[in-house]
Amino acid sequence: MSQTTNKQQQRRRSRRGMTLIEIMVVITILGLIAAAVGVAVIPQLEAARRDRASLDIKNIQSALKLYYTKKGKYPDTATGLNGLVEVQALEALPKDPWNNDYVYLNEGGKPVIISYGADGTAGGEGNDADISSADTGSAHK
Template sequence: MDKSRRVVRRQRGMTLIEIMVVITILGLVAAAVGVAVLGQLGTAKHKRVALDFGTIGQSLQLYVVKKGRLPDTVTGLRALVDEQILPKLPLDPWGNDYVYTLERNTPVIVSLGADGSPGGYDDDRDLSSRDQDAGAAR
């Protein structure tokens, strides 16, 4: 009888080692999923910036039709809201304002990246409509 009781007790639950192995495996799976999701999140933010560049570019074209010129850099993108072309100015995916400049009478829109300041690498790097246009022309 004693042997059967011991066997039954062993089969009732898991040992501490078994629990630790299961937790370790779950942690590894969660880490792998997390890395995959975070990678997609960065890609999605860059795609959103590209879409915003398109929206702002089309809005600037409407502004030119309406006013005969591009907004100056002092007024900037605010002119699109003032002329009721856009209901409000979009923010980049990191919550920062887009920067508007004119280069040889060509509008350039820039997102300053995750850090909100010029320069940087990876998510902190600046994204420019000029770079997007050059990529589309290739």
């Protein structure tokens, strides 16, 4: 009988599952992995947002060229990017990756498109730095 009782005890132990310490070790390991991934991914996410803003600005510049072809001039600052939607050069006004509107200025016949970066205000450094069409190339040639 002792062999039968011993086998039953072994079966019960094997079905018990994980101990609290084993669960804590697994959770700690998963936390370390998540932290390592977060450290690697977050800077790439911000770089991707800045790249997207630059691409959006280039697309707006292309729409400005189409507007210029149709109207013979660039929209004034008061009309802004809404003029591009009116002539169907753009379907809708895009938002920058931080969900702010792009700023349009017509400086003496030279259009400038600006995203104010993550902080949404002029100036700044790093992720808060402005992204401008003056930096990515001119809309007119």
